[in-house]
Amino acid sequence: MYKSYRFRIYPNEDQETLIVKHIGSCRFVWNHFLDMRNKRYAETGKGMTYKEMALLLPALKKENKWLNEVNSQSIQQVVMHLDSAFHGFFKKIGKYPVFKKKANGGSFAVPQNFKVEDNHLIILKFKTPIRMFVHRKIEGHMRSLTVSRTSSGKYYVSILADTGIQTPEPKEIEAESSVGMDVGITEFFTTSDGLQIGNPWNLKKSEKKLAKAQKQLSRKTKGSKNRNKAIIRVATIQEHIANQRMDFHNKISDILTRQYDTIITEDLNVSGMIRNHHIAKSIADAGWSSFFSMLKTKALSRGKNMIEIGRFDPSSKMCSECGHIYALKLSERTWTCPECNAFHDRELNAAINIKRFGLIKTGVPTDSGELTPVDTVTSALSLLEKEGIRQVKWLKQEAHVL
Ligand SMILES: [Zn+2]
Known part of the structure; x- marks a missing residue:
């Protein structure tokens, strides 16, 4: 390895x-x-x-x-x-x-x-x-x-x-220890357990700094000493942002591959996603491809499974309760199924479907053990907290409270 x-x-x-x-x-x-x-x-x-x-x-x-x-x-x-x-x-x-x-x-x-x-x-x-x-x-x-x-x-x-250590044999795929992940535009991702990780906001702060530095750079005369200083300042902030992002990706992929034996995502063909110019910027900003390759490497080294479902599986617009296909608009963050009246958070519903499609693809029964034990979720939450990752919501818990 x-x-x-x-x-x-x-x-x-x-x-x-x-x-x-x-x-x-x-x-x-x-x-x-x-x-x-x-x-x-x-x-x-x-x-x-x-x-x-x-x-x-x-x-x-x-x-x-x-x-x-x-x-x-x-x-x-x-x-x-x-x-x-x-x-x-x-x-x-x-x-x-x-x-x-x-x-x-x-x-x-x-x-x-x-x-x-x-x-x-x-x-x-x-x-x-x-x-x-x-x-x-x-x-x-x-x-x-x-x-x-x-x-x-x-x-x-x-x-x-x-390291001379053999890569461990992959763990058995079971519904209980699997998680579905929906990658988002407004949120970094949402899991089928209802954990939602937001985009790291410390990056926003650095991005503001970067914009300011770039503006200052644009005002300097070409070839001047001050311009060179400004160029280095811009590059330094860019590197700081890249480091912050790498640190965030490292922590998140570490926790996911510790907590779950199988991680199911949509086809991670990010370049295909980037072609859609509406979401291109946020995808590029979120650095998805580097995150996924980090996740894959870690999963492999820990004997965990990564499963990708097809890009055209109807993960967002299918009701995860009854299977009804709904004409979901991009602007709808929540919706109510006209068939069974289930109320859905867009991302959570998609993540649950992604998990189900992934399990079906690998021939694992999905009717029993659909839910991950609460312990897994609470321990994931405490790990996230320990790592100082603040943009975390637990959607299912909130739903219960309501
Ligand atoms: Zn329904």
Whole structure:
């Protein structure tokens, strides 16, 4: 099983120069082969294999001597990444590879010949150890690393380690320990147990700050010292927002994969959802795709199941009590079923249906044990509280009180 770690590193001036050189060289190689491949395809209708590109590398290095100043394996990795980007595109799991623009940030990979010692990162090509803040123990055998520079000029290293532990066998799928999740626009998501997690509002605060900083930046004259300062300020706030969001996603996915054995969601084809421009912005803001991939990784490592139901299953407009299909409008947050008079919260009803569709899909009986034991819900609630996640409502409980 692989585990990934991310640490901040503090290169000195020489090391920084060499890191920037690595990033620039990798960008150059990526763009070079992407351009070559695009042209080849336009002329012959054929792409290029990894092997073909790798065989052209020595000649490219001869023409561009400065490429020899950086770790040659990092450059080889670029070719490998480009190749897998194309594979991903043809398998429809990724976008068509694009040219990398010259930017403040960037990254490069080091597949071997490195170690971590005494709060220092040692990479063979770098003559001296780079200072590093190891805030948690790296478990297992380190397989590869990526050094990155953010737009505001901070440096990080991501390390992939093989823990040597086998992925646990997946748990049996049962109605009792399953949960349906409806992802929302106004809310982050609602579960079939009636837990509703709102979008993190500390992000709103940071977003206001960001808007202000961007406005200030727009007023600075190009090329001025103050403009550069303003650019860094914008980038710093953007990074802060990304960190806040990652922290939120981490906590939520952790709690979900601890509390439930099976998590059922709609088809998570987020790019398909983004095509609907009404909800595009909030989906992009909520960072759904990163949340789902985090959720999947955690579920897998804990032997939990993730089930996706079809995107066209009528999860929102079907009454979860009697099965009546209702002409639900996008503006209706609550509705009453004309057939059985059940009163529904839009998201909760959808989440209950998602759970049911998911269980049916896997052949688990849904007529008994429909409800999750209250204990599971209350312990999920207390975990959320402990993690300081405040935007939580328990819809079913409120319904009972009413
Ligand atoms: Zn009904």
